[in-house]
Amino acid sequence: MCNLSSPHSKMSLEKMKDLHLGEQDLQPETREVNGILMSKLMSDNWDKIWNFQAKPDDLLIATYAKAGTTWTQEIVDMIQNDGDVQKCQRANTYDRHPFIEWTLPPPLNSGLDLANKMPSPRTLKTHLPVHMLPPSFWKENSKIIYVARNAKDCLVSYYYFSRMNKMLPDPGTLGEYIEQFKAGKVLWGSWYDHVKGWWDVKDQHRILYLFYEDMKEDPKREIKKIAKFLEKDISEEVLNKIIYHTSFDVMKENPMANYTTLPSSIMDHSISPFMRKGMPGDWKNYFTVAQSEDFDEDYRRKMAGSNITFRTEI
Numbered sequence: 001m002c003n004l005s006s007p008h009s010k011m012s013l014e015k016m017k018d019l020h021l022g023e024q025d026l027q028p029e030t031r032e033v034n035g036i037l038m039s040k041l042m043s044d045n046w047d048k049i050w051n052f053q054a055k056p057d058d059l060l061i062a063t064y065a066k067a068g069t070t071w072t073q074e075i076v077d078m079i080q081n082d083g084d085v086q087k088c089q090r091a092n093t094y095d096r097h098p099f100i101e102w103t104l105p106p107p108l109n110s111g112l113d114l115a116n117k118m119p120s121p122r123t124l125k126t127h128l129p130v131h132m133l134p135p136s137f138w139k140e141n142s143k144i145i146y147v148a149r150n151a152k153d154c155l156v157s158y159y160y161f162s163r164m165n166k167m168l169p170d171p172g173t174l175g176e177y178i179e180q181f182k183a184g185k186v187l188w189g190s191w192y193d194h195v196k197g198w199w200d201v202k203d204q205h206r207i208l209y210l211f212y213e214d215m216k217e218d219p220k221r222e223i224k225k226i227a228k229f230l231e232k233d234i235s236e237e238v239l240n241k242i243i244y245h246t247s248f249d250v251m252k253e254n255p256m257a258n259y260t261t262l263p264s265s266i267m268d269h270s271i272s273p274f275m276r277k278g279m280p281g282d283w284k285n286y287f288t289v290a291q292s293e294d295f296d297e298d299y300r301r302k303m304a305g306s307n308i309t310f311r312t313e314i
């Protein structure tokens with residue numbers, strides 16, 4: 001993991017507090033790139049992101065924000081390390097798996113810096129919609145795991161995350177946020193276009209398309225699917241270890257997976273913990289009946305013509 005050992009080395013994210021940045025420095029100005037809302041820092045860095053050089057042995061974990069990225073990262077890391085928990089504790093989630101488009105003010109490490117420094121084989125993370133993925137991933141035929149989660153749970157999770165993460169725009173009230181989400185005016189754009197866009201290309205590339213609700217319903221089945229996709233044989237014993245180590249309750253207590261090593265000026269877990277509920281159907285505790293009906297009507301319009309189906313509870 002990166003540290004401050006040399007004056008030229010870039011800093012890891014958890015060192016941000018040492019820069020004495022105030023909240024106003026973190027709360028991002030936003031800007032659209034190809035109609036997709038991004039932080040200004042990401043949009044300024046867009047040419048470099050677009051030209052990122054993927055490699056054939058890269059594995060990319062692609063998701064819409066809050067769809068279960070971190071969970072999938074932990075499962076993948078455990079599979080790749082044959083269930084060795086110690087090895088998976090080597091660094092924070094965000095240093096183990098560079099988040100390619102995530103751009104921070106220098107001297108902090110941006111996702112591209114981390115990715116370019118990382119020896120192969122690399123596992124990378126992105127929230128980019130399919131048409132914005134750097135083309136080298138297609139050219140190099142890198143494997144991609146896409147995870148989708150139902151819109152209402154994604155929305156509630158994203159809302160609480162936007163409240164606690166000072167690097168994301170202030171979401172306002174839940175009612176206001178529902179409108180922003182429906183309009184796709186949140187970072188990384190429209191949930192509807194994201195899940196449909198990746199769904200439409202899944203059979204044309206090496207893409208494993210998974211659902212959060214399936215992972216929750218039967219983690220063993222879904223972990224086996226991931227292992228098969230990664231061409232890894234895992235014993236029943238290792239499989240059970242992975243199920244345990246990547247369960248919500250265990251990950252919630254794992255500082256290398258729960259983002260608690262970041263200063264509270266970045267993520268304030270007292271507002272809402274990163275590992276919040278992990279429960280399909282939790283949206284029912286937040287949407288009013290009227291909000292839900294209105295959301296569903298708009299949803300049907302936006303998803304018409306797609307054969308993708310989601311479960312909003314299990």
Ligand SMILES: Nc1ncnc2c1ncn2[C@@H]1O[C@H](COP(=O)(O)O)[C@@H](OP(=O)(O)O)[C@H]1O
Nearest residue numbers: 066067068069070071157247248275276277278
């Ligand atoms: N092991 C696990 N099992 C189930 N859900 C998990 C999980 N680890 C993280 N999550 C949930 O995944 C969401 C975060 O997604 P991401 O990693 O893409 O940002 C949060 O959802 P909630 O806010 O609904 O609890 C978080 O609690």
Ligand SMILES: O=[N+]([O-])c1ccc(OS(=O)(=O)O)cc1
Nearest residue numbers: 013065066069094102127167
């Ligand atoms: O660690 N970060 O910089 C970070 C982590 C998560 C994140 O958002 S998320 O949608 O990927 O959870 C944004 C920034």
